[in-house]
Amino acid sequence: MxxxxxxxxxxxxxxxxxxxxxxxxxxxxxxxxxxxxxxxxxxxxxxxxxxxxxxxxxxxxxxxxxxxxxxxxxxxxxxxxxxxxxxxxxxxxxxxxxxxxxxxxxxxxxxxxxxxxxxxxxxxxxxxxxxxxxxxxxxxxxxxxxxxxxxxxxxxxxxxxxxxxxxxxxxxxxxSGNDKQLFIIQNLRNAIEDHFRTKHSASEYADMLHVTPVVLARAAKNHFNMTLSDLITERIIVEAKRELYLTDKTVKEIAYELGYDDEYYFSRVFKGKTDISPQSYRETIGFNRGAVS
Incomplete structure (x- = not known):
């Protein structure tokens, strides 16, 4: 102790x-x-x-x-x-x-x-x-x-x-997992990493992976303990946080790079997940690229 x-x-x-x-x-x-x-x-x-x-x-x-x-x-x-x-x-x-x-x-x-x-x-x-x-x-x-x-x-x-x-x-x-479901999950993870900036809907990933939305939703819930839509949005938010901290891009620029034409809609999505606006996140987390750490 x-x-x-x-x-x-x-x-x-x-x-x-x-x-x-x-x-x-x-x-x-x-x-x-x-x-x-x-x-x-x-x-x-x-x-x-x-x-x-x-x-x-x-x-x-x-x-x-x-x-x-x-x-x-x-x-x-x-x-x-x-x-x-x-x-x-x-x-x-x-x-x-x-x-x-x-x-x-x-x-x-x-x-x-x-x-x-x-x-x-x-x-x-x-x-x-x-x-x-x-x-x-x-x-x-x-x-x-x-x-x-x-x-x-x-x-x-x-x-x-x-x-x-x-x-x-x-x-x-x-x-120790289910081989078939793990195969789907690995493909889903790869697909999200490759396309989260441009594809935001669960149906797009189901089409891409050639499985039904129900099968993909069940696999996501079993493995990640969240819905597929929430999983996709969480990945977008993680990238947005990274951009807000590491770069001096405007919120509008970050939103556009993440597939949102409407900066204000993106801000609402971000705040809905984090309880804080993108600009407030940047201000409280700190934008300090020159720091030695």
Whole structure:
């Protein structure tokens, strides 16, 4: 256990939270919908219940690690006492988009519309990750040279190891799945990645994959725990967030590149999924391409 409950690092330029680690000893921290403007990692040490994430629900228990990206709606409804650790960091402290090739976590641990937003930890994996969290806390306690760089290094290691665990668990799940449905799902995933900028309707993907809309809808619901339309829209929103953060393109330009001729309709779709407008997302997440992180 950590000797104290909360450790933070504040951005000296704007006063905003950059990095935070805290222990929680009851369920009240996450028992209501969260829409944070930073990445949130939660490790459940004890307790069980129901996680509500986006439009889906998942059962959870002890030794579960959740990974949520900025403005992803989630809440953890515990059936009793719940304890754990949370690590939170802002885009401007460490940009997942910029470092995705180094750590491979963007699109696997975070921003993955095709996979559940959590992994299960065995005792060895949990011990390894918790040791890194302790090193992070020790660094946060110190007033030392280049603290930011040391924290980023620890965070990278944590994310790489968590990503490895998730990849291993994905492989086991796919091996044990239904071959025919997995074939459909893989083709659907590839089709969405290739065409989400131009094709937005479920029927277009059914036609493309030569299956009936009912069959495709059932496969999407069974594998992704969401409707096909929601899956397509979520993928569009992930790309929109990336563009809003990494580029200085106007909302109108981003909307057009994602297949929306009407900027205002696109903004309504974005706000419907994130509870915030594209421009507000850019302003609160931070547009800071020149930052070293």
């Amino acid at each position: 950590l000797s104290q409950s909360v450790y933070t690092l504040v951005n000296q330029q704007n006063g905003n939270l950059s990095f935070k680690v805290f222990e929680f000893d009851n369920s009240s921290y996450f028992d209501h919908i969260q829409r944070n403007n930073f990445f949130t990692i939660i490790i459940i040490n004890s307790g069980e219940g129901l996680a509500k994430v986006d439009l889906s629900e998942y059962s959870f228990r002890e030794n579960t690690l959740f990974a949520f990206y900025p403005y992803q709606p989630f809440m953890l409804a515990s059936e009793g006492p719940m304890t754990g650790i949370s690590v939170q960091f802002h885009h401007d402290f460490f940009c997942i988009y910029r470092h995705h090739k180094e750590i491979a976590s963007n699109g696997i641990l975070f921003n993955n519309v095709y996979q559940q937003p959590f992994i299960l930890l065995d005792q060895n994996n949990k011990l390894t990750l918790m040791n890194i969290v302790r090193e992070i806390v020790n660094e946060l306690k110190m007033e030392a040279l280049r603290k930011d760089e040391v924290l980023v290094s620890y965070l990278k290691i944590f994310l790489v190891l968590a990503t490895r665990i998730k990849l291993e668990q994905q492989s086991v799940k796919e091996i």
